[in-house]
Amino acid sequence: MLLxxxxxxxxxxxxxxxxxxxxxMQEGEAVALMGRNGMGKSTTIKSICNLMPPHSxxxxxxxxxxxxxxxxxxxxxxxxxxxxxxxxxxxLTVHENLVAAARPGQWTLExxxxxFPRLKERHAQMARSLSGGEQQMLAIGRALMxxxxxxxxxxxxxxxxxxxxxxxxxxIRRLKDEGLSILVxxxxxxELLPVADRCVILENGxxxxxxxxxxxTTELQDxxxxx
Amino acid sequence: MILTRENLINLILAVALLAIxxxxxxxxxxxxxxxxxxxxxxxxxxxxxxxxxGVGGLVSFGHAAFFGIGGYVAGILASHxxxxxxxxxxxxxxxxxxxxxxxxxxxxxxxxxxxGAISLRTSGVYFIMxxxxxxxxxxxxxxxxxAYGGEDGLSILVxxxxxxVMTMVPMNFFLICYVILLVGxxxxxxxxxSRFGAALQAARQNEVRVATVGIQxxxxxxxxxVLSAMITxxxxxxxxxLNRFVSPSMLSWxxxxxxxxxxxxxxxxxxxxxxxxAALYVAFEYALGGITExxxxxxGLILLLVVLFARGGLVGLLAGKAKHx
Numbered sequence: 001m002l003l004x005x006x007x008x009x010x011x012x013x014x015x016x017x018x019x020x021x022x023x024x025m026q027e028g029e030a031v032a033l034m035g036r037n038g039m040g041k042s043t044t045i046k047s048i049c050n051l052m053p054p055h056s057x058x059x060x061x062x063x064x065x066x067x068x069x070x071x072x073x074x075x076x077x078x079x080x081x082x083x084x085x086x087x088x089x090x091x092l093t094v095h096e097n098l099v100a101a102a103r104p105g106q107w108t109l110e111x112x113x114x115x116f117p118r119l120k121e122r123h124a125q126m127a128r129s130l131s132g133g134e135q136q137m138l139a140i141g142r143a144l145m146x147x148x149x150x151x152x153x154x155x156x157x158x159x160x161x162x163x164x165x166x167x168x169x170x171x172i173r174r175l176k177d178e179g180l181s182i183l184v185x186x187x188x189x190x191e192l193l194p195v196a197d198r199c200v201i202l203e204n205g206x207x208x209x210x211x212x213x214x215x216x217t218t219e220l221q222d223x224x225x226x227x
Numbered sequence: 228m229i230l231t232r233e234n235l236i237n238l239i240l241a242v243a244l245l246a247i248x249x250x251x252x253x254x255x256x257x258x259x260x261x262x263x264x265x266x267x268x269x270x271x272x273x274x275x276x277x278x279x280x281g282v283g284g285l286v287s288f289g290h291a292a293f294f295g296i297g298g299y300v301a302g303i304l305a306s307h308x309x310x311x312x313x314x315x316x317x318x319x320x321x322x323x324x325x326x327x328x329x330x331x332x333x334x335x336x337x338x339x340x341x342x343g344a345i346s347l348r349t350s351g352v353y354f355i356m357x358x359x360x361x362x363x364x365x366x367x368x369x370x371x372x373x374a375y376g377g378e379d380g381l382s383i384l385v386x387x388x389x390x391x392v393m394t395m396v397p398m399n400f401f402l403i404c405y406v407i408l409l410v411g412x413x414x415x416x417x418x419x420x421s422r423f424g425a426a427l428q429a430a431r432q433n434e435v436r437v438a439t440v441g442i443q444x445x446x447x448x449x450x451x452x453v454l455s456a457m458i459t460x461x462x463x464x465x466x467x468x469l470n471r472f473v474s475p476s477m478l479s480w481x482x483x484x485x486x487x488x489x490x491x492x493x494x495x496x497x498x499x500x501x502x503x504x505a506a507l508y509v510a511f512e513y514a515l516g517g518i519t520e521x522x523x524x525x526x527g528l529i530l531l532l533v534v535l536f537a538r539g540g541l542v543g544l545l546a547g548k549a550k551h552x
Contacts, residue, residue: 071444072437073443075438083439094436096429146441
């Protein structure tokens with residue numbers, strides 16, 4: 001098992017956001033973490049990365065519990081996060097954004113540039129001057145440069161032009177085909193479901209449903225994901 | 228290297244700093260050589276601070292500690308070499324500059340490690356205050372240390388030596404300082420362009436984001452702080468040799484402030500910002516200092532103008548916006 005999230009409860013100060021999220025991921029699996037707004041998807045991701053350590057429950061990654069580990073150590077276990085909102089280092093160049101994160105492994109600057117040729121064209125440009133789509137590509141590239149065992153994408157295509165979304169989704173599909181484990185949060189079901197091996201749905205901070213995308217009926221979609 | 232406007236300005240600054248003492252030497256005006264040497268040494272000290280402040284965003288108000296430690300290493304080793312008494316554990320003093328430089332860098336780096344290890348656990352105004360407090364501790368220690376002159380300071384009777392060079396000749400000593408400054412600036416450029424430099428800048432921009440890519444901001448900053456202290460310490464050793472005198476004033480908070488002023492005047496984070504700042508500062512000190520004792524009032528006005536209207540300092544004003552911010 002690559003990742004085990006065991007019944008975690010997480011608090012923002014005194015208000016509780018997660019009440020028992022529970023799921024697991026195998027190596028090489030692509031899991032879609034789903035749910036309406038405010039159901040705890042991003043908080044779950046922050047808990048996995050120990051940016052918001054769970055109050056109770058347990059997270060085990062690659063056989064090692066992540067509790068009491070600072071976020072940089074959790075990242076070094078092999079978790080690459082692409083945070084919500086295209087968060088690059090704005091005052092560094094594209095090249096510097098990528099090399100700052102680099103750790104040895106099969107993902108090198110050449111491979112990232114091959115996955116996103118636009119980044120190669122813009123390597124000397126400041127990240128703040130990139131378009132939204134390019135910044136998202138940079139955020140994914142930066143996470144890959146850490147050579148993760150698990151790539152977490154939080155709303156990776158939100159607010160992007162359709163043509164850029166296609167580029168990002170085709171990159172995600174390529175990463176999955178190469179065997180990378182991916183945990184993805186996204187609202188575009190038509191793109192998300194074909195990529196995912198399994199779906200985990202959260203409702204009110206709890207795991208509500210888990211299963212194959214094929215089993216996610218319209219009824220279930222209406223119940224858990226409809227607005 | 229691409230010849231951008233900034234590179235051209237850097238080249239002009241480097242050539243001008245070399246040309247002025249050469250002309251002064253030809254004209255038989257050694258005083259200007261001493262002024263240029265002072266510029267080179269202050270620029271080196273500020274280059275050290277620029278690594279912490281300009282690249283890492285660490286506003287250290289305690290870099291005088293490293294500058295002074297470098298100075299005292301030069302003074303103490305030279306005085307023991309002169310008297311023949313051992314310094315510590317039977318080790319004798321030395322008047323060889325390169326040994327003094329290594330000891331100054333090692334000691335400044337060690338003290339930088341201790342100060343950084345504690346102060347980097349804080350940030351913002353607390354970081355500024357803690358670095359200031361540590362520097363003041365070193366200052367008062369020097370003041371109350373009669374063995375090495377206490378408040379009166381310590382004289383270096385004969386300038387320390389460098390193999391094959393008559394260091395008492397002002398032009399020769401200038402050239403030593405000039406070469407070291409260029410090496411210091413080159414080192415700064417290499418560090419800034421490295422993976423470590425990118426991580427140091429990234430940690431300045433967003434600590435949490437840096438952690439999520441597996442970088443521990445604290446360790447990166449501590450390494451940057453120690454490297455910064457070592458460069459400033461080396462400059463301190465040269466400064467003591469220039470004046471052939473070291474006193475607690477090298478350790479005072481005025482000195483820390485002066486180094487920050489040099490960087491702001493020249494351009495924070497700019498490769499040649501410290502040199503531009505030091506040149507401007509020394510030129511002001513010389514030109515206005517001859518007219519009025521209150522020349523720093525006018526320097527204050529200039530600083531105010533720079534902060535309000537030319538955030539990139541002198542280099543930024545001439546070369547345009549920085550690539551890094």
